[in-house]
Amino acid sequence: MLRTWQQCVSLVAGMCMALGVSAQTLTMASPSPYQWVIEAGWNDGGDKMADGNYVNTGKPWEIRAGKGVQGGVGLQYAFNDQWATQFTMSYTVDSTNGTNGDAAFKRSPAEWMLIHNLNDRWRVGAGWHQSFSAKRTNTGVAALLGTENFKADSGAVVQLMYFFKPYTNYKLSGSEINAGLGLRYVTEQFTSEKTTRVYRADHGGLFLGLYF
Template sequence: MKKILFAALIAASFNAAADNAGALRYVVGAGLTIGGDKLATATYTNGHSANIKAGSGLQVLGGVDYRVAEQVSLQATLGYHVHFTPSASNGDASFTRIPVELLAYYHLNNQWRVGGGVRYVASPELNGKGAASNIDMDFKNTTGAVLEAEYFVNHNFGVKLRAVSEKYEPKSGKYTGKASGNHIGIFGNYYF
């Protein structure tokens, strides 16, 4: 599934580039997110602990941004989103997922745009190593919604504030019910 989505994203970018030279830009970005339900807690020998949350972490992304009209643009990205505990000598834990986002924007002016769209999350997994190896759990792929505003510092660099609504359901295991992955985040994107 991941390979098919990635191939479709690349094919669409080449088609758009051929038809509308100058309207297509590539984008890479990274951001920090906070929120979501607690999935696991790592406790250290010094008494400190760290939580793994379903919406928190670091996300990196790459994709295309296509200007459809003067005030409308579309963006498609493939990313990697991870929340992890600081490594300890006896183990660590992480929650990883692969988001594919399709977003539409309305440009308020040359510096601001607002938009939203859909976020499909593939392969969400909670993993532990060492002392945390008992927390491993796979979740079902999920679909959520994204709302965001972006401020362009210049033509090539934008700062985004975003809110995401999504839920994670375990495939099987000792956990039941859905975990909220709802989160807010701040991103920096570079367009070229």
Template sequence: MSRSFFSLVLMCLAALWSLGAQAEEPKAEGGFSARPLVTAGYTSGGDTLVEVEFENGDKDKLKAGGAFLLGFGVEFVSADGELAVQLTANYHFDSINAENGEATFERYPIELVFFDQGEKHRYGAGFTVHLSPTAQVKADGGRRDSLNFDPAVGFLFEYNYLVGKGLWLGLRYTLIDYDTPGSFNSVTVDGNHFGLMAHFRF
């Protein structure tokens, strides 16, 4: 993980602490309360970045929309419980490992999602900014080749169902493209994907 990402995470934590302290004060007057949040998901979709063929003939693909997402942040909930806002810092990655090499794709999404919610169901939409999207391929005995993309901005739509007191499970669709640096020879990769999501608030 890059130093810039860790710096951004620290800035987010400082901002979340400040916002959380401010959010608790006006709760009685119809403001927002703040609760810590961890999030996880499994996603699939997007263009194929790398296709790997194993020695037994099987094949696997590394796609721009996969696969595992882990993150943390804060959820702000209105006093009437009808509106929630999530701000999270995440790590989104996929990998293929074989005896003769490996391939990975990783990025660091910062997400802001607004939810209109009831007692058990909620519907959300928001923004995601993917920092340092990087695909890497390393063949057995060879050097590691990297394909770097510019930071990308996307949109997401999500439905959640409440299980118990603090666990939201749901479905997400994200719209995002990744562009390689350069104005003339830039390559655009489709990273649109569906996801199964889980959000646990403490």
């Protein structure tokens, strides 16, 4: 009888130890090298593509090849604590936002960068930049001008980013979102498929980045 109780106690103790190890394993799950990225910002620069004056106010407007609001999503993969690679797809538009018509230059940039963490607050990155589906559209009173498509040459991007809280390349599921503010510079150019005119689109930008 005593032997049976000892066996039961040993079995229960073994099960408790196994459950404890399993729980510890779940709690200490390996951090993931992958992080989602969301970016939003403002760019300025490039050659002038169109300009004019608002009819109701008389104030001037212009469309530039490197100017516009930009937003994008992407994925980062960490090689180690200091190095990572990041791919993002974005949408950029510079628009006049007129009340009776609108002229806009739209494009979808893709970027692939190699990123180095200088410390847990600062990081630098550089890589490839390519815009797709670049076109200038006209609506309302400007609709008669139609749509003009552009061919985009590959360019380069460099950026510097500061995180508001200490950042790490590896994160556990459910960890807080890391946010940072960055500066970037891009080189690229667009060629009109209608007139073959080349527009330089080199520009600087200010952006907010979220990593989770």
